[in-house]
Amino acid sequence: MAAKRQGKIATLIIQGKERFKLDEVKELAKRLNLTVDKVVSWFREESRPRLVDVLTGNRRKLRLNPSEESRSKARFHNIIDTSKEDSRITEVRQLSRKRHLTTDERDGIIRLFDIEHPHRQINSETDEKEELQGKNEENLKPAISKKTIKRRGAPREVKMWIPYIRGVKICCEEDIEKIIKKEFPGVQDRDDYIGILRNGKDHYKLLRAIKNYGHIKQREVEAMAAGLGIGNTKAAAWVFYGVVPAVYRWLDKAISKSEGVRIANQLRAEIDGIKTWQDVEERLDEMYPNGEYQKNKTFKTRKHHATKFLEFLKEIGKGGTVNGIASRIGLRPAAVRRFLGGNIPSAIQDVVSSSEGSRIHRTFHRVNIVLPKVRERDIESIHQLREIIGRDFPGFRDRENFPSLVRDAEIHYELFLEYRDKRFIPQGVPTELHKRTGLSFDKIKGWLCDGQSPIIYRLLREALSCKEAEKKLDKLLTKLNGVTSMSVLEYRLRNVYVEYEIHHLPRYKKHQERARKFFLFLKGLRGGGLLSDVARRAHLKPDEIRSWFRPDSIPNLVRMAASIPAEPPEDGKKWLPLISTNKRTFKEFIQVPTKITSAEDVLYVMKQLTTLETPKMKEYERKFDMMSKIVGLMYFLGALVSDGYFVESSHVSTYVGLSASKAYNWSRDFGRGFCYALGKIGISSKRGRDSIFEDEEGNLFTQMKWASISTPLLLWVRRTLLGLEASAPKTWNPIQADWILDAPEDWR
DNA sequence: TATTATCGCCCACAGACGCC
DNA sequence: GGCGTCTGTGGGCGATAATA
Structure with a gap:
């Protein structure tokens, strides 16, 4: 196995050829004001900023947005080496110009400065405008949004979790903060605390709004969420996918204040009343007069750890996650886990060596070994574990590391049986086990003393059976x-x-x-x-x-x-959906010919269409007399060709509109007739808002408008029935519809 | 508006290093 | 050699921005 060394050349590859030392990556991260994690993740193949695609030849559109993340990504361009001329460099330059980025190409590096990116300001301005416009419109027509919401989308099952923290049900949004203040005050020090708390509160607000629904339309959820200031994706994830805000997950694993105080008291009992580093020094002075102890080479490190341990004792009393506590006191999570497992830094152990508690510590390890459950079942033997895997998780056996996963579990289980009733084990036992089993010392010690468990249990928890x-x-x-x-x-x-x-x-x-x-x-x-x-x-x-x-x-x-x-479909026919929802699914199919060779073909389609039966249609019938489907179609086509137009609403669907001047008395009936004819062939339509125009002489006149719903059927009307190209412009191309000439007399 | 891409964080573990 | 500490790896998840 290749030796891993600090500062080794990281095999992190960019552009498939350049290698960076880890130190360089760190330096890069520092220079770009980014976290090392992020930059490292970019260097891994599967996670990289999109801009890198431009560099590596996967042409994706370069885009920038005003968010902090994307600006960081843009700065990633710093790594481009301009010493070799390359089309990609040219592309980056062009794009940077297009996006109004300032570039600086000294030292063979393209630097992009976009912190004061104009795009950002433009965006915020337009946002503001839109908001104002939206408000005005809302004042004028308050009912529009509600109607739209109710009309679209199908109700979906609500799968929202009622939140609990440590078995305590959350009953109002203040509860979360109360419980945190009371049981996990340390969590409040997190940088992201405000964010995670807000998420928790928002989740509860939404839950309250939605708790009486078994099913609900996504649009309604999102309207509610918008009212509460919650993003749409997040709301959908909570309501329909049972996602729970991170705050609950973390608090579930966190150490509560009462647990923390108990742990702190236990540990304090073993360090003989030492509270500060001063106490330690006083005792050291007694034990080693003249400050001799300070000559010890490791004194500084030992002092550091002892100080951190004492800080830890204070912090643990406030509760929080292991990582949270670690970052609060400036230690690695592993160090905090060791403290939690009962390890006391050597500097403190030394000065309390006369006490019994520390004597135990110096020569013994505290035992803390646990056996995890698999799907709520206790493991009773390794044979049983193998059975469960064979039956419920057979795919696990194909994993490359499966033998070692099971071997770990076997050894862990043996250790569990042997040590579960013991409170302490002598020093040297983990080492002996390490030698005997070939497992690493840390792994053995983690299992025996820190309550860790083999990774297979975690994997089984997360796997699909x-x-x-x-x-x-x-x-x-x-x-x-x-x-x-x-x-x-x-x-x-x-x-x-x-x-x-x-x-x-x-x-x-x-x-x-x-x-x-x-x-x-x-x-x-x-x-x-x-x-x-x-x-x-x-x-x-x-x-x-x-x-x-x-x-x-x-x-x-x-x-x-x-x-x-x-x-x-039948020969020469294709399935045509009458409805296309959100460009993704089709509904209500009929069969249509792709070419009209005779009037029969038109009749064939008309027979499959269902005339609308609405109060409006009844009204039209009284006004215009009865009309056959085919006459409806012909009337509609006539009106369309004279004063109508097609509007492409999606790639697979289109709608028709009609406009007529209000100045003429017959215009209103013309429009109504248009709607009636459309209704005859099953397409609903209605009058829209009037628009006002000014002619060359400055006279104002009003135009009435009607529009149909959008349906692929109208695409068929356009392309097959009228023979118009898919991309027909506003002005009409010659209509290719010979069938009209051959149609029966009574159709016209 | 649903899907896809990306990021930050968590957890368990391995290896290296240096002091006792 | 034993042990504590630090750094690095890799798999996992939730959140959310970007996209079509």
Whole structure:
């Protein structure tokens, strides 16, 4: 095994050729005013700022936004070496100009300065304007938003957790802060405390607003969340995916004030009343007159640890997470865990050596060994553990490190049986075990004395069991409607009228790629395990399937294909959805010809359309007399060609509008007739707001407007019925509709 | 608006180093 | 050689910005 040395050359590669020493990365992080963690994560292949893609040749669009993170990312350009001319460098320069970034290319490095980025100011200005406009509009028409909310989206199951902290139910949003103040006051010192507390409070507010709903529309949730000042993604995660704010997770694992005080008292009892470093020095002076002890080479380090330990005793009394306490006193979490496990720094041990407690400490370790449960079940033997794995987590056995995982568990279990009833073990025992088992000293000591457990238990906690995976898979399959491979997906897409539009979606290739990976993921999911197990079976990277592993999300293309009927359409026909929701799913299919060769073809489609039955339609019938579907269609086409227009609302759907001057008496009836005719062929429409125009002579006149809902059916009307190109501009191209000429007389 | 990409933090463990 | 401490690795998760 290669020796790992401090300061070794990190095999962190960028551009596939340059290597950086870890020290250099740190230096870089310091210079860029970023955390080392972040920069290191960028250097790893799977996590890198998007701008690096530009450098490595994966052309993705460079963009900057006003957030702090992105500005940091932009500064990452500092690492570009300009000594070699390269098209990528040119690209960065061009982009920097385009984005109004100041560049500085001294020392062979491109530096980008965007802290006072104009983009940011522009954005904040427009935001303000929009907000003002929004307010004005709200004053004028308060009902609009509510109606919109109720009309769209389907209700979804509420899966929101009622929060508890240590078994205490949260009953109002102040409870969280109260409990923290009382039991975890140390948590208040965290930098992110205000943020995590606000998240907790927001979560409770939303819970209160939503607790009486079993199902609710996402739009409603988001409207509520917006009212409470909560972001939409976060709200959706809480309400529909059962995500709980981090504050609960942390408090669950944190040490409470009462626990902390108890631990502190126990430890204090063993250090013989020492409270400050002064106390230690006084005793040292007694033991080693003339300050001899200070000559000891390690005195400084020993003093440091002793001081930190005494600080720890104070801090533990305030409660908090291990990491939180560690950062508060400026130590590594591992050090805090050792303190918690009963290790007392040597400087203090020395001066209390006469007391019994410390004598025990000098020659014995305190035992603290625990056996974790697997799925709420106590482990009774390693054989049983193997059985559970074989039955519920068979995929685990394919892990490369499986033998060592189980061996760790075996040894840990033996240790548990042997030492669980002992309070102390003599010094040297961990070392002896380390030699006997070949496991590292730290691992043995962690298990025996610090209550740590082999990693396999954590993995089993987090893994999907076979049954859970099967359930997840079944749930997915019911949504997929048979679309489980690329060939089925392509077949479904071939059968749908909007095939062309789908194939020309922006970034279609990427959609296709994600769909391909999704099907691999489905195969990998069978058998369960951890994300990495599923990824391994699917021959994909964990990050590529992560979003499908947790929530029930489905790639766009697959979702579209799944909503298309499985049965093939008749010869020469295609499936046409009457509704396209959010560009992702289709509903209410009919079959349509792709080419009109005779009036029969038009009738074929008309027969499948259902005339609207609404009070408005009844009203129109009384006013305009009855009208057949086909006459409705012809009337609609006539009005459309004379005063109407198509508006593309999404890639796979379009709507029609009609405008007419208010100056003419017949205009209102013209519009009503338009709506009536549309209603005849099943498309609802309504009058919109009037617009006011000024002609060349300065006269004002008002124009009335009507618009239909958006539907792929109108795409068919445009392309197949009227023979207009998909990208028809405002002015009409010649209509290619010979069928009209051959249509029966009574249609016109 | 749903999905995807990214980041910060947590946890357990391994290896190196230097003092006792 | 035993032990404490520090640094580094890698897997995991929730939160949220970006995107289409």
